[in-house]
Amino acid sequence: MTFSFELSDIDDPDITTVPSPDPKAHPLLRLWILRILVPLKGHRKFVRRGDFADDDIAIALGFGKWIDVGRNEFDAKSIRAALVAQHAKAEHARDRARAPATLARNVKRVAKLLDLTPADCRILEFVVLLHNEDLLDNVADWLGSLVTSKVHSALARILCLPVRQVVDALAPRGILARSGLVTIGGLGSMGLRSKLDLLSRSFADQMLTVSADPVSLLRDTVVLAPKPELSLSDYGHVDTSLAILRPYLREVLTARRAGVNVFFHGPPGTGKTQLARVLARELRCDLFEVSSEDSDGDPVEGEGRLRAWRAAQSMLSRRRAMILFDEVEDVLDDGSVFMGRRSTAQTRKAWMNRMLEETPVPTFWLSNSIHGVDPAFLRRFDMIVELPVPSRGQRQRLVQQTCGDLAGPACVARIAASDHLAPALVTRASTVVRTLGKTLDDAGAERALEHLIGNTLAAQGHPRLVRHDPNRLPETYDLAFLNPDTDIRAIAEGLKANRSGRLCLYGPPGTGKTAFGRWLAHELDLPLQTKRASDILGPYVGTTEQNLALAFRQAEQDGALLMIDEVDSFLRDRKEAQRPWEVTQVNEMLTQMEAFTGIFIASTNLMDGLDQAALRRFDAKIRLGYLNPEQVGRMLHAYCSSLGLSAPRPSEMATVERISNLTPGDFTAIVRQNHFRPIGSAGRLVELLEGEAALKGGNRRPIGFLR
Numbered sequence: 001m002t003f004s005f006e007l008s009d010i011d012d013p014d015i016t017t018v019p020s021p022d023p024k025a026h027p028l029l030r031l032w033i034l035r036i037l038v039p040l041k042g043h044r045k046f047v048r049r050g051d052f053a054d055d056d057i058a059i060a061l062g063f064g065k066w067i068d069v070g071r072n073e074f075d076a077k078s079i080r081a082a083l084v085a086q087h088a089k090a091e092h093a094r095d096r097a098r099a100p101a102t103l104a105r106n107v108k109r110v111a112k113l114l115d116l117t118p119a120d121c122r123i124l125e126f127v128v129l130l131h132n133e134d135l136l137d138n139v140a141d142w143l144g145s146l147v148t149s150k151v152h153s154a155l156a157r158i159l160c161l162p163v164r165q166v167v168d169a170l171a172p173r174g175i176l177a178r179s180g181l182v183t184i185g186g187l188g189s190m191g192l193r194s195k196l197d198l199l200s201r202s203f204a205d206q207m208l209t210v211s212a213d214p215v216s217l218l219r220d221t222v223v224l225a226p227k228p229e230l231s232l233s234d235y236g237h238v239d240t241s242l243a244i245l246r247p248y249l250r251e252v253l254t255a256r257r258a259g260v261n262v263f264f265h266g267p268p269g270t271g272k273t274q275l276a277r278v279l280a281r282e283l284r285c286d287l288f289e290v291s292s293e294d295s296d297g298d299p300v301e302g303e304g305r306l307r308a309w310r311a312a313q314s315m316l317s318r319r320r321a322m323i324l325f326d327e328v329e330d331v332l333d334d335g336s337v338f339m340g341r342r343s344t345a346q347t348r349k350a351w352m353n354r355m356l357e358e359t360p361v362p363t364f365w366l367s368n369s370i371h372g373v374d375p376a377f378l379r380r381f382d383m384i385v386e387l388p389v390p391s392r393g394q395r396q397r398l399v400q401q402t403c404g405d406l407a408g409p410a411c412v413a414r415i416a417a418s419d420h421l422a423p424a425l426v427t428r429a430s431t432v433v434r435t436l437g438k439t440l441d442d443a444g445a446e447r448a449l450e451h452l453i454g455n456t457l458a459a460q461g462h463p464r465l466v467r468h469d470p471n472r473l474p475e476t477y478d479l480a481f482l483n484p485d486t487d488i489r490a491i492a493e494g495l496k497a498n499r500s501g502r503l504c505l506y507g508p509p510g511t512g513k514t515a516f517g518r519w520l521a522h523e524l525d526l527p528l529q530t531k532r533a534s535d536i537l538g539p540y541v542g543t544t545e546q547n548l549a550l551a552f553r554q555a556e557q558d559g560a561l562l563m564i565d566e567v568d569s570f571l572r573d574r575k576e577a578q579r580p581w582e583v584t585q586v587n588e589m590l591t592q593m594e595a596f597t598g599i600f601i602a603s604t605n606l607m608d609g610l611d612q613a614a615l616r617r618f619d620a621k622i623r624l625g626y627l628n629p630e631q632v633g634r635m636l637h638a639y640c641s642s643l644g645l646s647a648p649r650p651s652e653m654a655t656v657e658r659i660s661n662l663t664p665g666d667f668t669a670i671v672r673q674n675h676f677r678p679i680g681s682a683g684r685l686v687e688l689l690e691g692e693a694a695l696k697g698g699n700r701r702p703i704g705f706l707r
Contacts, residue, residue: 028097029129031090033061033139035158038087042142043080050074053142060135061086094160099125106207109214110181114314119165120176126159127182127196131204137193145189154192172351179314180307199311200304215288215315221300221308225287225324228277230423235275237394237557241385248382249283252362253320260362261380265370266387268460269422275387276324276364286321288312292330302330302344309363310355317360326366333372346374356380371542388550391557392527395421403430403449411446415453419529419554420462429453463535477519481635481664482512485623495599496524502593502600504567504618506607510665511624513603517563526599527560533569544570545588552592552600559598567602573611586611593617627664629657635667636689640682643674648682656686659693666692 036042045053050071052058058067061083066074090097098104107121107128116124130136143154152170156163169176176182185197198204200221207217215222235242245262252260264272280287290309292300300308305325312323331344345352357380367373370384378384390398395416403426404412415421429452433445440448454464479489495501505513514530521528529551536547548570555562570585590613593600602618604610615621627635633653640648648656656662670679670688679685 027090027093028099028125029133029136030086031094031097032126032129032158033057033136034083034087034090035160036139036143037083039157040143040154042139043083045142046139047076047079047083049076054138057135057138099129100208102211103128103208105211106214106217110217110315113214113318114175114179116175117165117169119159119161119169120174122159122161123155123166123169123176124182126155127198128204128207130193130196131198132208140192143192146192146195147189148184148195150189151184151192151195175314178310180309180311181314183307197307199307200300215312215319218308218311218315221291221304222288222312222323223291225277225280225289228274228281229427230271230274230278232278232282234271234390234394234398234423235278235387237390238275238385238387241383245383245385246279246282249279249322249362253283253285253322256360258360259357259380260382261356261359261365262362263365263367263370263378263381263384264387265367265384267389267420267422268368269424270387270389271423272366272387273324273326274423276322276366280322283322284320286316286319287324288316288321289324289326292327306331306344306352313355313359313361313363319361321361323361323363324366325363328365328367329369329372332365332367332374332377333369345377349374349376352377353380371546388553388557389420389422391554392416392419392529392560393558398423399426402426403433406430406433406445407449408442408446411450414465415450418453418457418462418465420457420460421453425453425456429456477515478638479516479519481627481631481638482516483625483627483631485625486620488516488622491620491622492520492523495520499524500597500599501620502596502618503602504615504621505601505603505624506621507605507624508626508661508663509605510663510669511626512664513624514563514565515664516624517561517601517603520599520601521561521563524561524599527558529555529558529560529562531562531564533564533566536564537569542584544585548585548588548592552596555598555600556596561599561601562596563601563603565603566605568604568606568610571602571604571610571614573609574613586614590614590617626661632659632662633657635664636682636685639667639671640685643671643679643685645679645682645685648686652682652686656689659690661693661696662689 037046046057047053051074052063052067055067058064063079066079099107103125107116107124110116110124111121130140143150146154152163152166155161155166155170159166168174170182170184171177177184181199181203183197184195199218203217203221206219210216232242249260249262251257264275266272277287290305290312292305309323309325316323353376356377365381370378370386389395395418396412399407399412399416399421402423407415415426429449432452433440433448436445436448450465458464482488491503505516507513517530518528531551536544536551538544538547551562551564554560567589571589572586574583574586593614594617607623633656636648636653636656640646666689670685670692673679673688679688
């Protein structure tokens with residue numbers, strides 16, 4: 001929006017006037033520009049010896065005829081005298097100077113909402129026009145670089161206000177600054193426009209062109225949240241937290257309590273944003289979200305988002321509303337410990353703490369991780385709620401509800417089996433498949449769904465979906481084929497009655513430790529959660545401890561039997577630790593074991609070197625050894641039968657029974673070859689078993705009674 005100015009009382013008849021398209025707006029802008037040019041001495045840079053510093057301003061002021069005259073004909077003295085005369089006339093008529101009609105109405109609405117003073121209103125009008133009117137901005141540049149005190153004195157002259165009022169209005173505790181509408185920006189000296197920050201780039205334009213509810217003026221920075229796509233029934237895995245949070249928010253909204261902040265954290269896609277929307281719907285209040293990008297699609301920096309939140313707090317303080325601040329890493333955790341750089345919030349820590357304590361509108365703060373957030377901020381949140389990946393039962397219901405029309409029960413079960421399956425992942429994949437419509441048949445839809453979800457899981461560093469049940473036992477499985485040093489069937493009966501216990505299974509690879517865990521879960525009719533060391537060990541300090549805690553928490557939520565293989569990877573004796581995290585990993589494991597109320601099984605091939613304190617916390621330590629001769633013979637018969645082979649001859653039985661280091665896993669590994677290389681006979685099976693034993697440095701059992 002551009003304005004020109006009538007200078008009809010310039011004494012020199014050669015000076016031309018420019019018609020005004022909007023008489024209502026001109027007096028105020030003319031007054032401000034003339035105050036900059038005359039009392040603040042801006043004319044010294046505008047009117048030079050032989051020309052103008054800015055021809056556009058000269059034309060707007062009615063000096064167009066003087067632009068093309070020669071240096072000798074350019075009368076700088078006369079032009080300055082005309083400017084002085086026009087300034088005097090403008091001052092005489094200053095009571096009639098008014099802001100543009102739309103701007104005046106919007107400022108009046110904002111003033112009523114925020115209790116702005118007349119000085120606040122005058123400054124807001126000026127800064128809006130300064131950011132929107134190029135001529136005013138260009139004239140203000142002739143004031144040069146200004147420090148904050150010079151900004152105060154310049155505004156006092158331009159707006160005809162006492163300096164004290166300007167200082168108070170722009171002070172950090174002033175309404176303009178607290179609301180984020182106008183702040184003194186930048187360190188050191190700079191131009192007037194650069195020193196006077198507005199809420200956002202589009203705010204000035206909206207104040208001049210949109211006559212509406214003041215909250216709508218925030219639309220580039222704060223938007224009304226859409227309706228939720230989920231319901232409270234999708235959050236059964238955080239029922240304990242919601243049982244506190246829901247009535248608490250209901251009370252604080254009714255009482256209009258200040259300083260209410262709730263922190264949601266958890267992996268991407270676990271439904272943090274949806275939960276905030278669900279709660280707002282249930283509590284019958286508006287939810288406004290702080291934008292992460294502007295209307296042009298450009299990202300909004302952390303400082304800008306904080307200002308938007310602060311402005312929303314002021315403008316929404318009298319409404320029944322809540323605010324959602326997503327991706328708070330932008331402000332709370334955008335620093336770097338290693339580089340010595342503080343986060344955006346830490347650079348204004350006192351202000352941030354005060355805002356958290358005084359904020360009038362309840363705010364949800366959402367982050368994918370809570371690590372790295374300053375503890376001084378965390379202790380000011382009323383509640384901190386972790387949203388983990390839902391339990392397996394919750395995942396099953398979610399997948400069925402979201403894409404049950406695209407996948408059969410078996411496919412739904414395979415998808416739900418992933419411990420890293422976030423709700424958003426399922427929703428997005430089902431949307432893609434549903435868009436393909438009739439181009440896919442039923443089988444194709446299932447394949448596409450699993451493919452999309454698997455790719456996203458892999459991209460996030462998680463295992464892909466498996467098309468078979470990893471916990472399925474072989475048809476030939478029998479406890480009689482295990483060689484434990486205690487009566488494991490009796491232990492199983494005890495666990496079935498008590499439903500709580502901690503077992504450590506150890507022994508050579510393939511002796512059936514993992515398979516026993518699967519069998520036990522089946523016997524107890526419990527879901528089984530199996531974790532390998534690679535699932536838990538993390539590349540960064542603290543990650544392994546987090547993953548351990550998550551594994552136990554998920555098992556608790558699912559009511560699952562938890563089995564961790566290769567537990568020696570993070571239960572090494574702390575006396576031999578060379579790095580601090582080797583100690584913290586063991587400590588975390590001990591803490592989780594003691595707190596876990598279900599059944600936990602740890603397995604290891606390397607018993608020597610495990611931490612002694614950890615070993616004491618196991619209720620039973622069971623060694624599974626190599627098969628004895630009788631077990632080897634029985635397994636040979638069982639597998640020959642399952643493969644449709646003839647029964648082994650006595651000589652073949654004698655041969656296999658002399659092998660001292662066979663395990664159930666050896667039989668399973670060899671039989672897998674039958675899918676691509678048929679074994680053909682019992683004799684061939686025995687040969688393969690001998691080869692498997694030889695690879696392990698196997699030896700034959702001694703002949704006689706010794707074994």
